[in-house]
Amino acid sequence: MRQVADWLRALGLGQYGQAFAENGIDIEVLPELTDRDLEQLGIPLGHRRKMLHAITALDAAASGRREAGDASAEADMAERRQLTLLFCDIVGSTALSTRLDPEDLRLAYRAYRDGCARVVDRYDGIIAQLLGDGVLVYFGYPRAHEDDAERAVRAGLDIAAAIGWLKVPGGRQVQVRVGIATGLVVVGDLTGPGSVQKQAVVGATAHLADRLQARAKPGTVVVDAPTRRLLGEVFQLRALDDMASKDLAEPIEAWTVVSEAASESRFDTARAHGLTNFVGREPETRLIEERWQLARRGEGQVLLISGEAGIGKSRLAAWLSERIAAQPHTRLRHQCSPHQAMSAYYPIIQQLKHAAGFHADDSVAAKLDKMEAMLALSAANVMEVAPLFAALLSLPSEDRYPPLGFGAAERWRQLLVALLDQLEGLARKNPVLLVFEDVQWADANSLELIGLMSKRVARLPVLALITYRPEFEPPWDELRHIIRLTLAPLDRVSARAMIDSLSADVRLPDEVTEQILAKADGVPLFIEELTKAVLESGQTDAARRERLDGELPPLTIPVTLQNTLMARLDRFAHVKEIAEIAALIGREFPYDLLHAVAGCDRETLDDALAQLEAAQLLSHTGVPPHAHYRFQHALVQEAAYESMLKVRRQLLHRRIADTLCTRFPAVADTEPELVARHLTEAGLTDAATEWWSKAGR
Numbered sequence: 235m236r237q238v239a240d241w242l243r244a245l246g247l248g249q250y251g252q253a254f255a256e257n258g259i260d261i262e263v264l265p266e267l268t269d270r271d272l273e274q275l276g277i278p279l280g281h282r283r284k285m286l287h288a289i290t291a292l293d294a295a296a297s298g299r300r301e302a303g304d305a306s307a308e309a310d311m312a313e314r315r316q317l318t319l320l321f322c323d324i325v326g327s328t329a330l331s332t333r334l335d336p337e338d339l340r341l342a343y344r345a346y347r348d349g350c351a352r353v354v355d356r357y358d359g360i361i362a363q364l365l366g367d368g369v370l371v372y373f374g375y376p377r378a379h380e381d382d383a384e385r386a387v388r389a390g391l392d393i394a395a396a397i398g399w400l401k402v403p404g405g406r407q408v409q410v411r412v413g414i415a416t417g418l419v420v421v422g423d424l425t426g427p428g429s430v431q432k433q434a435v436v437g438a439t440a441h442l443a444d445r446l447q448a449r450a451k452p453g454t455v456v457v458d459a460p461t462r463r464l465l466g467e468v469f470q471l472r473a474l475d476d477m478a479s480k481d482l483a484e485p486i487e488a489w490t491v492v493s494e495a496a497s498e499s500r501f502d503t504a505r506a507h508g509l510t511n512f513v514g515r516e517p518e519t520r521l522i523e524e525r526w527q528l529a530r531r532g533e534g535q536v537l538l539i540s541g542e543a544g545i546g547k548s549r550l551a552a553w554l555s556e557r558i559a560a561q562p563h564t565r566l567r568h569q570c571s572p573h574q575a576m577s578a579y580y581p582i583i584q585q586l587k588h589a590a591g592f593h594a595d596d597s598v599a600a601k602l603d604k605m606e607a608m609l610a611l612s613a614a615n616v617m618e619v620a621p622l623f624a625a626l627l628s629l630p631s632e633d634r635y636p637p638l639g640f641g642a643a644e645r646w647r648q649l650l651v652a653l654l655d656q657l658e659g660l661a662r663k664n665p666v667l668l669v670f671e672d673v674q675w676a677d678a679n680s681l682e683l684i685g686l687m688s689k690r691v692a693r694l695p696v697l698a699l700i701t702y703r704p705e706f707e708p709p710w711d712e713l714r715h716i717i718r719l720t721l722a723p724l725d726r727v728s729a730r731a732m733i734d735s736l737s738a739d740v741r742l743p744d745e746v747t748e749q750i751l752a753k754a755d756g757v758p759l760f761i762e763e764l765t766k767a768v769l770e771s772g773q774t775d776a777a778r779r780e781r782l783d784g785e786l787p788p789l790t791i792p793v794t795l796q797n798t799l800m801a802r803l804d805r806f807a808h809v810k811e812i813a814e815i816a817a818l819i820g821r822e823f824p825y826d827l828l829h830a831v832a833g834c835d836r837e838t839l840d841d842a843l844a845q846l847e848a849a850q851l852l853s854h855t856g857v858p859p860h861a862h863y864r865f866q867h868a869l870v871q872e873a874a875y876e877s878m879l880k881v882r883r884q885l886l887h888r889r890i891a892d893t894l895c896t897r898f899p900a901v902a903d904t905e906p907e908l909v910a911r912h913l914t915e916a917g918l919t920d921a922a923t924e925w926w927s928k929a930g931r
């Protein structure tokens with residue numbers, strides 16, 4: 235009680251000490267007090283306000299201490315995330331364990347686990363749990379990738395294949411089943427320090443992956459519906475019969491992975507279901523068209539097209555392809571892959587295989603025949619270069635061609651020359667459209683080759699289109715025929731046209747269109763995915779008229795964008811917390827408020843902000859401490875916000891409200907609605923009501 239009396243005195247309200255004591259109000263109860271309670275004690279409005287204020291501060295300080303201290307703070311640092319989980323299990327492990335000598339069994343399990351670990355590592359997943367012969371793997375944590383679902387499936391297929399090689403005594407083969415499910419989970423050190431089970435997952439997803447695994451045929455991979463959506467058309471899938479599960483309320487749809495779909499570009503596979511009408515980009519298309527005309531006449535051109543993921547680089551390249559479809563030309567498309575950034579000449583090899591028309595079941599001899607036929611289109615000396623290309627394509631050819639007779643270094647050099655000659659040979663017959671997509675993922679050899687090709691095309695009828703993301707800096711010389719193009723977001727008119735064409739059959743309410751425009755910030759990928767999500771959830775004009783309240787649910791982040799957005803934030807694991815606190819303040823936030831709430835020193839803060847800005851997640855005006863920052867994309871801010879646990883969000887909202895009142899009274903005074911909003915989000919309804927009414931006044 236004395237503590238309370240002291241606290242009141244400090245507020246200059248010592249006269250109420252008696253009343254508080256008589257009503258048994260101690261320091262524990264203080265945070266529970268509402269405005270009504272205080273009113274019943276006969277305290278006038280002004281004083282009530284002062285007290286409630288101080289209570290908020292007290293409480294925030296207390297939770298701040300909690301946060302800094304024990305294990306519950308770690309729980310607060312856990313995250314909400316969309317994860318793709320893979321569960322893999324050995325078929326007939328019980329039978330195996332009775333049949334095998336324990337020592338042999340141990341060896342077999344170890345080989346199996348090592349095999350899994352190697353594969354999982356390759357796709358940047360983490361093994362979260364080993365349960366006997368069951369292995370649970372996370373994709374998307376601690377680092378999200380745009381293609382976590384694809385990674386999970388590739389890992390599943392690789393594990394199934396690798397285990398096929400594992401022989402146990404008795405000569406029998408071991409097989410696994412793999413189940414993959416995607417969903418929202420909570421991850422983090424849920425069990426506190428010293429626990430074996432780090433990063434535990436809470437949620438039905440892990441359970442589901444296990445159930446799906448049980449449904450898989452030995453040696454196959456089965457995925458759930460959200461995973462299938464994320465996969466797009468990368469794999470061929472076959473639906474399994476509805477899966478009635480004992481302990482899950484609804485039957486679960488599941489698909490088994492048949493094979494990888496064959497295509498030469500990621501853009502094609504991701505967009506196999508038709509394209510929206512091409513909109514906007516007039517200056518860019520005009521420029522590209524002009525350059526193509528120049529190139530066709532023998533003045534080769536190189537266009538370097540940069541822009542963030544989903545801004546429309548591939549679509550622009552596709553536009554040119556369509557545009558010139560009727561003109562005689564040769565198109566060579568090269569697609570780099572995030573999984574193959576270290577494998578030499580990967581995009582070149584893929585292109586050659588595609589151009590030659592290899593089939594998976596072709597014999598080596600058949601492939602060599604096809605390769606020679608392809609080379610004959612561009613080279614007079616087919617037999618001279620054939621062994622180089624055969625080696626590049628990993629086709630054993632010792633009995634077909636004489637040995638090369640020189641060392642590896644010389645072989646690489648000759649290969650470069652041969653590849654350049656091949657381009658030149660093709661260009662002599664027909665103009666060439668040479669495309670390299672996503673060269674931020676190109677291996678060093680390919681980069682070198684692209685540089686040499688860029689130089690060589692100056693006097694050839696070749697237009698080279700090279701696309702990449704902003705974080706990539708082209709290492710090639712600046713030359714007159716090389717032009718850089720940076721794609722900006724679409725303007726509102728074009729963005730609206732995209733929404734209209736996507737929702738052609740149904741009319742979207744104007745507010746919904748506005749919401750999509752505001753959230754997508756002109757990024758075509760965001761526009762598409764948000765519009766599709768709205769259409770799927772049935773937020774059409776007609777549907778709205780049927781709802782009595784006329785209210786529409788708020789737009790949430792579609793499943794298909796979750797990973798893309800998280801991947802952008804995860805690149806900055808160590809400064810992510812700053813981004814999160816900023817996201818909580820709002821799309822725009824003043825430097826000084828962030829500084830006060832984050833409670834770190836200025837150097838750390840400045841460094842974090844500089845990194846986020848360099849990655850184009852933030853932009854700013856003004857000079858700290860009076861600078862103003864802004865999230866480049868509303869969706870990135872939202873993703874950062876959504877990834878925090880609700881309890882942590884509430885806590886930080888409270889801290890922001892408190893900081894505004896105590897450190898920025900002028901702001902709190904002129905913008906009471908700001909304080910009110912944070913109090914509302916903090917779940918402090920009574921205090922919020924007061925501030926809202928102040929704002930009303």
Ligand SMILES: Nc1ncnc2c1ncn2[C@@H]1O[C@H](COP(=O)(O)OP(=O)(O)O)[C@@H](O)[C@H]1O
Nearest residue numbers: 510511512513543544545546547548549758759
């Ligand atoms: N100008 C445009 N008009 C219509 N749709 C577009 C346009 N630009 C991009 N899109 C669509 O937006 C999505 C993302 O574009 P994409 O070219 O794949 O981006 P990037 O290659 O830069 O990652 C694709 O579905 C694409 O069809």
Ligand SMILES: [Mg+2]
Nearest residue numbers: 501547548671
């Ligand atoms: Mg692309």
